Amino acid sequence: MPPRKQVTYSQRPNHAARSAHARGEREFRTYDTSYIRPKQSKGPKIFAAVLAVVVIGGLVWGGLTLFNSCSGTxxxxxxxxxxxxxxVEQGxxxxxxxxxxxxxxxVGSASDFTKRVNEMGVESQLKPGTxxxxxxxxLDDIVRQLAAGPDMGNALTIPEGxxxxxxxTAVATASEGRxxxxxxxxxxxxxxxxxxSYSxxxxxxxxxxxxxxxxxxxxxxxxxxxDSLVRMMLDQFQKETAGLDWSYPQSQGLSIYDAVNLASIVEKESSGDEQIRAQVAAVFYNRLETTGEPSYGFLQSDATTAYEVGHDPTPEEVHAETPYSTYTNKGLPPTxxxxxxxxxxxxxxxPDQESLGKYFFFYFEGDSYYFTETYEDHMGTFS
Known part of the structure; x- marks a missing residue:
């Protein structure tokens, strides 16, 4: 006998079965089944609420930031x-x-400042000071002032030389006579x-x-x-010369005072070119030698006499027997x-090493300097 086919309750084909099934379903719907249903977790609802707060807060903050950046105040x-x-410190x-x-x-933003400095092309012109x-x-006015430099009130400019x-005289002018x-x-x-105070x-x-x-x-x-201005200038001398090596002039028997004396003559006898200055310094070192030709030992600088007489000297004045004549007196002038x-x-x-012991004479024409080894060569340049 073949096995009976297994069918569910709702699959009964006859009317009675279907009627009983429908009646049972209606009755089942009236039962309280909450106590047997699985409880739902509150986590998703809490997460959704937190997420909403974060999103809304971010939108509000972003709006305020955008408003502030647009308002610029x-x-x-x-x-x-x-x-x-x-x-602003140096450097x-x-x-x-x-x-x-x-x-x-x-300013509200350092990056805005640097961006504007770059846009105005003054990044290398920002000056130290208070x-x-x-x-x-x-922002533009701040950048312009930093590029122009601090307001120094009455400025005293001391040119080289x-x-x-x-x-x-310059001090009297800058202080308005005070x-x-x-x-x-x-x-x-x-x-x-x-x-x-100053060694x-x-x-x-x-x-x-x-x-x-x-x-x-x-x-x-x-x-x-x-007195305060004198000390200010001496402080500056000390600061500017702190890195100098005085060993070469000292090896030639010169003190720092003598070296400054010689440098003052180089200032008056040379152009602003560093190489020319080094060559002129070498010539004067060569002339300070006390042995050799009769001209050795005499600096023969017109500038020293000009200091004394207060104008471009005449041939008679540079050869006169005066303290600052380096034609008639060997060595450096008194000060x-x-x-x-x-x-x-x-x-x-x-001084220029190649010129030391080699060149004893020079002259200049315009910005060009000519160096020679002997007096004959020197005079030959004028013929």
Whole structure:
């Protein structure tokens, strides 16, 4: 006998079976089945709620950020009527300056500052110094002022090659007469007054500070005095010459004072070309030799007599028996004749090696310099 076919309750083919099945289904729907249904986790609902808060918060923050960046007036910037001082150190780049401007609440973004500096093409022109900016100053105005340099009030400019008398006159002008030329000259008249503070003046004795008042541009404060300006210039000399090696001039029997003296002559007798300065320094070293031809030992510089007489000297004046005539007196003049540049000081510390012991004469025509070994060759250049 074949096995009976297994059918479900709902598959009964007759009417009675289908009727009973429908009735049972209706009754089942009225039962409370909640206690046997699996409980649903609340995690998805909580996660969805947190996600919604994050998304909405992000949209709000982004909108506020966009508004602030478009308005260009962040609430944290310095208000108009307030001021902030910014000190830019030597060698500071745009990034470091921008960070300081943000710290002082003058700009909203350091990157915006550096970007604008680059756009204006002044990244290499930002100058060190102390600046005071008012709140509300535009980014472009801040950049322009940093490129122009700090407001120095009454500026005192000492060009290379100035004499003490020239410097004294410039001081009187820069101070609007508050510090007279006579007062400054008196303050700089005795180097021994400052020797305890500046070791490079050890051999200057009671001579004036001629040669050591370093050529530079200085700010003359309202409370500046002749003494404070002298010390400012000596401080600058000390700073500028800190890296110089004085061993070569010292090996030739020269003190630092003598080396500055020689550099002041090189300043007056050479152009601004470093190589020319080094060659002229070598010629003067060669002439300082006291052995050899009769001309040895005589610097024969017209500039030393010009310092003494105050004008371009005549042939009679350069050969006159006066203290600053280097035609009639061997060796260096009694004092430096001007404030030499750092380049001339370097030339005296490191003269051109190829010219040492070789060239004893030179002359210049325009910007061209000609060096010769003998007096005959020197005179032959003029024929």
């Amino acid at each position: 962040p609430a944290e910037l310095l208000a108009e009527g307030q001021e902030a001082t910014v000190v 500071s780049g745009a990034k470091a300056i921008g960070e300081q401007l943000v710290e002082k609440k003058l 600046y005071t900016f008012a709140g509300g100053t535009s 100035y004499k003490l008398s020239d410097i004294a 510090i007279t030329a006579e007062a400054f000259t008196a303050a700089a008249s005795d180097a021994s007054v400052y020797a305890a 490079f003046l050890a051999d200057a004795g009671t001579n004036s500070l001629e040669g050591f008042l370093f050529p530079k541009t200085y700010a003359v404060a309202d409370d500046a005095t002749a 430096p004749i001007c404030s030499p540049s750092l380049d001339c000081l370097k030339a005296v510390c490191a």
